[in-house]
Amino acid sequence: xxxxxxxxxxxxxxxxxxxxxxxxxxxxxxxxxxxxxxxxxxxxxxxxxxxxxxxxxxxxxxxxxxxxxxxxxxxxxxxxxxxxxxxxxxxxxxxxxxxxxxxxxxxxxxxxxxxxxxxxxxxxxxxxxxxxxxxxxxxxxxxxxxxxxxxxxxxxxxxxxxxxxxxxxxxxxxxxxxxxxxxxxxxxxxxxxxxxxxxxxxxxxxxxxxxxxxxxxxxxxx
Amino acid sequence: xxxxxxxxxxxxxxxxxxxxxxxxxxxxxxxxxxxxxxxxxxxxxxxxxxxxxxxxxxxxxxxxxxxxxxxxxxxxxxxxxxxxxxxxxxxxxxxxxxxxxxxxxxxxxxxxxxxxxxxxxxxxxxxxxxxxxxxxxxxxxxxxxxxxxxxxxxxxxxxxxxxxxxxxxxxxxxxxxxxxxxxxxxxxxxxxxxxxxxxxxxxxxxxxxxxxxxxxxxxxxx
Amino acid sequence: xxxxxxxxxxxxxxxxxxxxxxxxxxxxxxxxxxxxxxxxxxxxxxxxxxxxxxxxxxxxxxxxxxxxxxxxxxxxxxxxxxxxxxxxxxxxxxxxxxxxxxxxxxxxxxxxxxxxxxxxxxxxxxxxxxxxxxxxxxxxxxxxxxxxxxxxxxxxxxxxxxxxxxxxxxxxxxxxxxxxxxxxxxxxxxxxxxxxxxxxxxxxxxxxxxxxxxxxxxxxxx
Amino acid sequence: xxxxxxxxxxxxxxxxxxxxxxxxxxxxxxxxxxxxxxxxxxxxxxxxxxxxxxxxxxxxxxxxxxxxxxxxxxxxxxxxxxxxxxxxxxxxxxxxxxxxxxxxxxxxxxxxxxxxxxxxxxxxxxxxxxxxxxxxxxxxxxxxxxxxxxxxxxxxxxxxxxxxxxxxxxxxxxxxxxxxxxxxxxxxxxxxxxxxxxxxxxxxxxxxxxxxxxxxxxxxxx
DNA sequence: GATGAATGAGTATTCATTCAT
DNA sequence: GATGAATGAATACTCATTCAT
Numbered sequence: 001x002x003x004x005x006x007x008x009x010x011x012x013x014x015x016x017x018x019x020x021x022x023x024x025x026x027x028x029x030x031x032x033x034x035x036x037x038x039x040x041x042x043x044x045x046x047x048x049x050x051x052x053x054x055x056x057x058x059x060x061x062x063x064x065x066x067x068x069x070x071x072x073x074x075x076x077x078x079x080x081x082x083x084x085x086x087x088x089x090x091x092x093x094x095x096x097x098x099x100x101x102x103x104x105x106x107x108x109x110x111x112x113x114x115x116x117x118x119x120x121x122x123x124x125x126x127x128x129x130x131x132x133x134x135x136x137x138x139x140x141x142x143x144x145x146x147x148x149x150x151x152x153x154x155x156x157x158x159x160x161x162x163x164x165x166x167x168x169x170x171x172x173x174x175x176x177x178x179x180x181x182x183x184x185x186x187x188x189x190x191x192x193x194x195x196x197x198x199x200x201x202x203x204x205x206x207x208x209x210x211x212x213x214x215x216x217x218x219x220x221x222x
Numbered sequence: 223x224x225x226x227x228x229x230x231x232x233x234x235x236x237x238x239x240x241x242x243x244x245x246x247x248x249x250x251x252x253x254x255x256x257x258x259x260x261x262x263x264x265x266x267x268x269x270x271x272x273x274x275x276x277x278x279x280x281x282x283x284x285x286x287x288x289x290x291x292x293x294x295x296x297x298x299x300x301x302x303x304x305x306x307x308x309x310x311x312x313x314x315x316x317x318x319x320x321x322x323x324x325x326x327x328x329x330x331x332x333x334x335x336x337x338x339x340x341x342x343x344x345x346x347x348x349x350x351x352x353x354x355x356x357x358x359x360x361x362x363x364x365x366x367x368x369x370x371x372x373x374x375x376x377x378x379x380x381x382x383x384x385x386x387x388x389x390x391x392x393x394x395x396x397x398x399x400x401x402x403x404x405x406x407x408x409x410x411x412x413x414x415x416x417x418x419x420x421x422x423x424x425x426x427x428x429x430x431x432x433x434x435x436x437x438x439x440x441x442x443x444x
Numbered sequence: 445x446x447x448x449x450x451x452x453x454x455x456x457x458x459x460x461x462x463x464x465x466x467x468x469x470x471x472x473x474x475x476x477x478x479x480x481x482x483x484x485x486x487x488x489x490x491x492x493x494x495x496x497x498x499x500x501x502x503x504x505x506x507x508x509x510x511x512x513x514x515x516x517x518x519x520x521x522x523x524x525x526x527x528x529x530x531x532x533x534x535x536x537x538x539x540x541x542x543x544x545x546x547x548x549x550x551x552x553x554x555x556x557x558x559x560x561x562x563x564x565x566x567x568x569x570x571x572x573x574x575x576x577x578x579x580x581x582x583x584x585x586x587x588x589x590x591x592x593x594x595x596x597x598x599x600x601x602x603x604x605x606x607x608x609x610x611x612x613x614x615x616x617x618x619x620x621x622x623x624x625x626x627x628x629x630x631x632x633x634x635x636x637x638x639x640x641x642x643x644x645x646x647x648x649x650x651x652x653x654x655x656x657x658x659x660x661x662x663x664x665x666x
Numbered sequence: 667x668x669x670x671x672x673x674x675x676x677x678x679x680x681x682x683x684x685x686x687x688x689x690x691x692x693x694x695x696x697x698x699x700x701x702x703x704x705x706x707x708x709x710x711x712x713x714x715x716x717x718x719x720x721x722x723x724x725x726x727x728x729x730x731x732x733x734x735x736x737x738x739x740x741x742x743x744x745x746x747x748x749x750x751x752x753x754x755x756x757x758x759x760x761x762x763x764x765x766x767x768x769x770x771x772x773x774x775x776x777x778x779x780x781x782x783x784x785x786x787x788x789x790x791x792x793x794x795x796x797x798x799x800x801x802x803x804x805x806x807x808x809x810x811x812x813x814x815x816x817x818x819x820x821x822x823x824x825x826x827x828x829x830x831x832x833x834x835x836x837x838x839x840x841x842x843x844x845x846x847x848x849x850x851x852x853x854x855x856x857x858x859x860x861x862x863x864x865x866x867x868x869x870x871x872x873x874x875x876x877x878x879x880x881x882x883x884x885x886x887x888x
Numbered sequence: 889g890a891t892g893a894a895t896g897a898g899t900a901t902t903c904a905t906t907c908a909t
Numbered sequence: 910g911a912t913g914a915a916t917g918a919a920t921a922c923t924c925a926t927t928c929a930t
Binding site for chain 5 (some may be wrong): 253268274
């Protein structure tokens, strides 16, 4: 099992192989239960090589977190068109988020579970990324308030709390969507938009938030 | 440090001391980093006694999860009066939830972080409790829909997703409230009710959800 | 090989067995080449027990140095009668020193070679003991000067240098005596007294230092 | 740090650079703690090149010992004029010895400490050199005895013991002189001549050995 | 009931050494 | 001639777990 044993690769390539193996192992076994032996074997290299390139288990884990955090943020960024109204932007970001986490479950486990559970240092690493996202959402909310010409100065902390709640709900739904057979990224995003934008009150009253006409992620037009 | 070394206590008492020590240690160090040595010392007993009563590290951890899950559910239950309207019930439940997690951070760390991060077996244990809560919330949502005489048959999966989102948002806010200086359980609950019940759309339009008149948790009347 | 595997000994006894094994291993293999595995096996216990009692390789080594340094100083002290003239005291001390190092070659290797070669911390440990001996010798030299009613104030540094030279010569002779077939502690001590007390000049002129009549270490009389 | 990376040097030069780096590293870190990586880096070459030229860590260490032993003996030889009386020869040899060890502390550490502490093979290498010196001293003592027309046949073993003691004292004083602020090679040599030639007895009686008039090491005349 | 004594099975990490280019 | 890539074999240290008393 593991990568085919191809000898003599340039360092950059080998490092990515190692990170792949590490993300998979950390994601499935957990940070502490993952052994460097297993990671090395899965990467198809000897343990000393892992240490030569990545220094230590901690450094290796940090490298995993950084790579995956960057990738997740990039995926979300790539999905959002900043010239659209706030709810559309949110909708696009959520779809990208749910799609990415569904496609990289081990990476998501590393970011969402493992990194938060094994020490401040690692947690800080994810927090940095998460803050980026929360800030993005916070700005969207503020923009929406401006667009609505109403309630323009919700207290800052209130907005922060709302963004936090939204991001938290998204994180939770990601796990739920991955675990529930047949829930697509699109459906998860729709559910969350309903919940977050319209609120349960409006929902009960039959006023759901409605997703825009088909608007493929890849095509630019509207 | 640790429990005072008092000899010859009834088994039930000793067990609770061990669980106290274990929850604290697991919550702070994490499941794997917590050593049985440390737990035994903190509990003020010898290691073999821990094994005699709790069998193994896994069993000990499971016992912690069960005890704290039960306690959390009980706390929420105690805060909710089932004869009130759905949003009032939700509001009360959230207040109880935020209050309890703020008062027992180690227990919350065990339930929310540690148990989910170290193997299916433990995760299943919390999932059981979480499902109980999600079910409760699901029923509240269904009840609200009925009360509104509208939209009475939201698809079941949709409701499940909404409940999941709500619970996830609550969990996230709990961490945020604990980490943010000066955010009380009441404020966290208010923020979440705004978010969940009114939705961002209504909020932006200046239609927040408003908490009921002071309604202390301890007094029955309204 | 190694100690007979006797189970369940009190801690103090086991510790001494471990130190015995460690001194032997460190003395023969050297500090770094000695493996904790080998020491544990030679001591007839498992490695974790060694760590439980002695904490780490460094602590174990330090414990060896301390025990053997104390033993060596005690042996020398036990051989010296402080009411005799200076040269007699020196003679007795040297005999005791050569006898002890000959009987405990591994301990001597630990003190003289290993401890000095593997880090300041260990070196300081022996230096403390060596200083005790150098001080003793320095006092003897000063006493001798006083007895001779001459040259009573040799510069302090000069006396220190002489003591250093004497102790160094003794250390060297100890290795030589141990390595040379048929050289007894008595002979080594005589050679050194000749060298140190009479000096080569007097020796050449036919004026050796002469050891006292048989004066067994145990009997008090002269 | 380390040698400047100059490409394409003749093998002989590269080897000396490697030996320089090795002596320094072995002298400071100790044989076992010194890593081939560090030595190669300090020498400014790649590790495989070190192996190509010097074969193995053991061979490298042996090469260091040989080079430094040869250099030390040569330095002593260069300082001695064989047509002078025995005590003058000894005095000159000691000055050269103390001067050389003071100027090459890492080399001295390799010869005096490291080589003796890490296995018979290396120890034998120094012993060979040391025997040369001991033999030289032995001959000096025998010559002195002849010059004095007295005591012409001290037992051979006795002379060997005396030479051993003298060399041992010198070795010890070298370490002491290097460690003690402000002790010059000349002072160390004087102290040792006093001790070895006059003996403590004569010293106490006010009859020290007196160094000859200024007799610089470089100028031939007397 | 309670514990001091003891260990099997790992884990991260390092190092001397060698190919393939 | 010179090196980047790679590893087999060890080593210090830890931990959950169990007897014998």
